[in-house]
Amino acid sequence: MASKKLGKQTVKFDHPPVIIGTAATVGPKEGQGPLSSYFDTVLSDDLYGENSWELAESKMLRETVKLAVQKSDKNITDMEYMLSGDLLNQLMSATFAARDLGIPFFGLYGACSTMTESLSLGSMLIDGGYAKHLVAVTSSHFSAAERQFRFPLELGNQRPLTAQWTVTGSGAAILASYGQGPRITHVTTGKVIDLGIKDANNMGAAMAPAAADTIATHFEDTGFAPESYDLIVTGDLGAIGKEITQEMVYDRGYNIAKVYNDCGLMIFDNKAQDTHAGGSGCGCSASVFCGYIYQQLQKNKLNRVLLISTGALLSTTSAQQGQSIPGIAHAVTITNNVKG
Amino acid sequence: MENKKLQSINKQQEYNEYVQQKIPKPTYFKNCIWAFIVGGLICVFGQFLANIFKGMGLNKEDVASAVPMTLVFLGAFFTGLGVYDQLGKRAGAGSIVPITGFANSIVSPAMEFKREGYVFGVAAKMFVLAGPVLVYGYGSSIIVGLLYYFLGR
Numbered sequence: 001m002a003s004k005k006l007g008k009q010t011v012k013f014d015h016p017p018v019i020i021g022t023a024a025t026v027g028p029k030e031g032q033g034p035l036s037s038y039f040d041t042v043l044s045d046d047l048y049g050e051n052s053w054e055l056a057e058s059k060m061l062r063e064t065v066k067l068a069v070q071k072s073d074k075n076i077t078d079m080e081y082m083l084s085g086d087l088l089n090q091l092m093s094a095t096f097a098a099r100d101l102g103i104p105f106f107g108l109y110g111a112c113s114t115m116t117e118s119l120s121l122g123s124m125l126i127d128g129g130y131a132k133h134l135v136a137v138t139s140s141h142f143s144a145a146e147r148q149f150r151f152p153l154e155l156g157n158q159r160p161l162t163a164q165w166t167v168t169g170s171g172a173a174i175l176a177s178y179g180q181g182p183r184i185t186h187v188t189t190g191k192v193i194d195l196g197i198k199d200a201n202n203m204g205a206a207m208a209p210a211a212a213d214t215i216a217t218h219f220e221d222t223g224f225a226p227e228s229y230d231l232i233v234t235g236d237l238g239a240i241g242k243e244i245t246q247e248m249v250y251d252r253g254y255n256i257a258k259v260y261n262d263c264g265l266m267i268f269d270n271k272a273q274d275t276h277a278g279g280s281g282c283g284c285s286a287s288v289f290c291g292y293i294y295q296q297l298q299k300n301k302l303n304r305v306l307l308i309s310t311g312a313l314l315s316t317t318s319a320q321q322g323q324s325i326p327g328i329a330h331a332v333t334i335t336n337n338v339k340g
Numbered sequence: 341m342e343n344k345k346l347q348s349i350n351k352q353q354e355y356n357e358y359v360q361q362k363i364p365k366p367t368y369f370k371n372c373i374w375a376f377i378v379g380g381l382i383c384v385f386g387q388f389l390a391n392i393f394k395g396m397g398l399n400k401e402d403v404a405s406a407v408p409m410t411l412v413f414l415g416a417f418f419t420g421l422g423v424y425d426q427l428g429k430r431a432g433a434g435s436i437v438p439i440t441g442f443a444n445s446i447v448s449p450a451m452e453f454k455r456e457g458y459v460f461g462v463a464a465k466m467f468v469l470a471g472p473v474l475v476y477g478y479g480s481s482i483i484v485g486l487l488y489y490f491l492g493r
Contacts, residue, residue: 152452156428156431209355244362
């Protein structure tokens with residue numbers, strides 16, 4: 001077995017990479033949510049001075065990278081890799097931003113799981129000695145996602161109660177092989193799991209089995225218990241997916257209820273903001289992690305966090321062909337004390 | 341292999357049933373009331389227009405053309421102002437079924453895809469939602485027409 005491997009799906013780093021800085025940008029609606037004070041930039045207009053929502057999303061991603069680099073006291077030229085992806089066809093936001101930034105680029109598609117996918121691969125690059133600094137970044141945009149996956153904005157239709165609201169937001173994290181900050185010690189890579197949910201308005205239920213499997217496998221591989229963590233947080237399962245995940249993990253013998261939350265439930269006040277089951281999108285876990293959670297780690301209010309970004313791997317084609325929605329989830333352990 | 345496949349189908353069914361219990365029930369009663377009132381008001385407004393046009397001296401056929409034209413215009417107009425989707429969120433079928441909803445389903449994609457240009461954006465995407473209604477609407481009227489032609493006399 002590979003020397004850094006633990007169990008079936010987990011990696012333990014010899015030299016845990018440091019998250020030396022982060023930045024988070026969100027749209028106007030997210031800026032009215034409960035976490036608004038933790039975001040670096042709140043856009044007043046979701047077009048962000050661009051001609052289309054897609055270009056606005058790309059600009060948001062690009063500016064978030066610049067801000068994260070600046071906050072880490074580095075230069076863009078110090079960045080050896082950019083690991084990035086988004087929800088738009090052929091990764092328009094990420095590639096167009098990478099074109100402007102000029103950082104060597106790996107485009108990733110993990111749907112809404114891209115934040116932990118990029119953190120996982122970035123950590124492996126750094127621990128493997130292939131880079132000193134790199135940036136992991138992702139974004140999503142409500143209006144751009146709606147027009148690609150759903151209906152025109154002005155159509156007078158009703159959203160079901162299980163539907164989620166795509167977060168307009170971006171989060172960037174700068175990983176380095178040395179420096180001050182919380183470290184990534186473990187990575188559990190998820191499998192694609194599909195229990196046959198076909199309703200694109202109920203993605204929480206489609207992704208929950210993947211999230212539950214990754215969380216339980218993480219505990220089995222590492223020997224950690226739920227009590228090892230101050231916070232176990234999934235990406236964008238929303239109210240229904242969160243409940244299902246908690247119960248499915250319980251069936252595997254771990255009770256996470258005390259420390260478990262979901263970024264999709266943290267970013268919006270579902271009742272007041274009419275977001276139904278909660279937030280979703282790559283930008284959801286990205287902005288919540290790079291904004292709120294990272295700051296809590298820095299203040300030592302949280303010391304050990306398991307972040308599990310969750311992705312629904314459907315496409316407009318697969319949905320129209322009547323296929324069910326495969327789910328994926330990757331887990332990353334972020335901690336202040338490596339030896340604890 | 342066969343057995344394994346069967347197992348996974350059972351598992352999927354079990355999961356689907358489990359998920360169904362978790363889904364909050366839609367507020368059918370409230371939705372119905374909203375749809376009834378808003379849909380009704382749109383129809384009352386249509387009748388009001390019909391009476392006005394009649395009072396202006398239009399004959400029966402002209403009234404039947406003028407009322408839908410006015411309603412379609414208003415549906416498109418309020419879609420453009422960004423109001424119709426707010427109404428639709430509450431009223432549901434109440435504002436989708438009347439002809440104003442048809443206007444909304446054409447104008448909203450046309451607005452959405454303006455950035456892709458007037459040919460491949462506005463013009464091509466305009467009927468993305470209304471297209472199927474037109475195809476099957478015309479299609480069924482042709483079938484009914486043929487049946488009427490051969491059997492009806």
